[in-house]
Amino acid sequence: MQSQTTQVVIVGGGPSGLLLSQLLHRAGIDTIVLERQTRDYVLGRIRAGVLEHGFVDLLRRAGASARMDRDGMVHHGFHIAHQGRLDRIDLAGSAKGQTVMVYGQTEVTRDLYEARDAMRGQIIHEAANVALHDLTTVRPYVTYEQQGETRRIDTKFIVGADGFHGVSRKSIPSDVLREYEKVYPFGWLGVLSQTSPAADELIYARHDRGFALCSMRNPQLSRYYIQVPLTDRVEDWSDAAFWEELKRRLPDDVARGLQTGPSIEKSIAPLRSFVAEPMRYGALFLAGDAAHIVPPTGAKGLNLAASDIHYLYDGLSDHFLRGDDTALDSYSERALARIWKAERFSWWMTNLLHRFPDMSPADLRLQQADLDYLFSSDAAQASLAENYVGLPY
Ligand code: FAS
Numbered sequence: 107m108q109s110q111t112t113q114v115v116i117v118g119g120g121p122s123g124l125l126l127s128q129l130l131h132r133a134g135i136d137t138i139v140l141e142r143q144t145r146d147y148v149l150g151r152i153r154a155g156v157l158e159h160g161f162v163d164l165l166r167r168a169g170a171s172a173r174m175d176r177d178g179m180v181h182h183g184f185h186i187a188h189q190g191r192l193d194r195i196d197l198a199g200s201a202k203g204q205t206v207m208v209y210g211q212t213e214v215t216r217d218l219y220e221a222r223d224a225m226r227g228q229i230i231h232e233a234a235n236v237a238l239h240d241l242t243t244v245r246p247y248v249t250y251e252q253q254g255e256t257r258r259i260d261t262k263f264i265v266g267a268d269g270f271h272g273v274s275r276k277s278i279p280s281d282v283l284r285e286y287e288k289v290y291p292f293g294w295l296g297v298l299s300q301t302s303p304a305a306d307e308l309i310y311a312r313h314d315r316g317f318a319l320c321s322m323r324n325p326q327l328s329r330y331y332i333q334v335p336l337t338d339r340v341e342d343w344s345d346a347a348f349w350e351e352l353k354r355r356l357p358d359d360v361a362r363g364l365q366t367g368p369s370i371e372k373s374i375a376p377l378r379s380f381v382a383e384p385m386r387y388g389a390l391f392l393a394g395d396a397a398h399i400v401p402p403t404g405a406k407g408l409n410l411a412a413s414d415i416h417y418l419y420d421g422l423s424d425h426f427l428r429g430d431d432t433a434l435d436s437y438s439e440r441a442l443a444r445i446w447k448a449e450r451f452s453w454w455m456t457n458l459l460h461r462f463p464d465m466s467p468a469d470l471r472l473q474q475a476d477l478d479y480l481f482s483s484d485a486a487q488a489s490l491a492e493n494y495v496g497l498p499y
């Protein structure tokens with residue numbers, strides 16, 4: 107069996123795995139990334155769109171921010187549409203001047219791939235049947251298959267950045283792993299269209315017919331979502347039906363000005379809150395969606411991956427460069443403390459803005475009261491703002 111040796115094997119070539127690989131390489135630490143899919147497949151995914159300032163800083167530290175700094179849009183606030191009107195959350199004014207960067211995950215991933223290429227980083231695509239071995243020994247290793255051959259990589263540490271459906275979390279024994287999950291009774295139907303955005307800033311809409319979100323990727327590329335029942339399939343929704351339903355959920359003046367056009371991507375994503383504990387098992391560390399999922403209402407999914415990578419980069423560089431394991435030994439506890447706060451915020455914002463099927467008239471009035479309180483209180487808006495721009499790492 108052909109074998110290699112490296113300091114850190116990273117399973118998963120999405121944003122988590124690529125960002126960690128890039129940061130470690132710049133610190134002189136050797137990694138190999140194993141990715142199940144092709145690069146084109148990974149780059150074909152349309153997902154997140156809002157980056158916290160912590161993520162922006164990390165991309166700059168990774169030397170992968172030039173395009174983001176050129177093309178990304180700094181947003182100082184966003185709107186919530188309710189009762190036929192728009193109310194604005196002033197992020198910069200409420201969160202000590204902090205803002206968010208609107209820049210698509212697809213572009214972040216592309217920038218990270220280009221940065222890895224520039225450093226000749228080792229990323230093995232179409233790595234099939236990745237398996238993790240001897241995780242609780244001092245000689246863990248990984249095997250995978252490529253072109254019908256089984257290969258082995260001996261390593262010091264393994265990072266599971268392989269997403270919710272990856273192999274890493276499943277490699278932790280069931281009597282060690284604790285999983286916490288909430289599944290929401292609806293999904294998000296997302297559409298990408300080459301149309302000008304509905305507004306200069308994002309609009310989150312609460313409506314009796316259900317939630318809607320108007321976002322963007324650039325001044326000519328818009329990203330929209332509407333809440334749909336879990337039973338809906340994407341083929342149930344023509345473009346015309348989507349635009350008509352979206353307009354129904356927006357204030358009249360926004361709906362009137364909406365530029366519609368053909369969808370260039372259309373998909374339905376389920377919503378769940380999920381956390382796996384602990385995020386370390388011997389030589390294995392979980393990061394990103396492999397360890398946690400949030401409903402995308404608070405734009406936290408991708409951003410939580412970034413704070414995991416921040417903590418993991420700290421720990422691994424302290425280990426390899428300074429012989430100090432303090433940060434590595436506290437990784438799971440540090441990461442989970444921030445993860446649970448983001449889970450709470452994402453759950454709160456989802457409850458604030460979605461129409462749950464079993465809501466009573468009293469529930470609807472309480473939900474509206476939550477919104478009325480929010481826009482009558484500077485303290486409530488400051489609390490939302492500090493969570494939305496990103497809690498400290
Ligand atoms: P990823 O899932 O992105 O990457 C994991 C990688 O591991 C993938 O490339 C996969 O191919 C690979 N892999 C899996 N199993 C493997 C194996 N056995 N061997 C090797 N490789 C393997 N977040 C937001 O903030 N806002 C949003 O609007 C938003 N929308 C989303 C919509 C959808 C449909 C989904 C699924 C997620 C969305 N998210 C959103 C969350 C999303 O952006 C994630 O948080 C982000 O992709 C996390 O990055 P990673 O942890 O790298 O996981």
Ligand code: PHB
Pocket residue numbers: 153154155156308321322329402403404405406
């Ligand atoms: C997006 O642009 O895809 C997006 C923005 C904000 C969210 C979720 C998704 O909360």
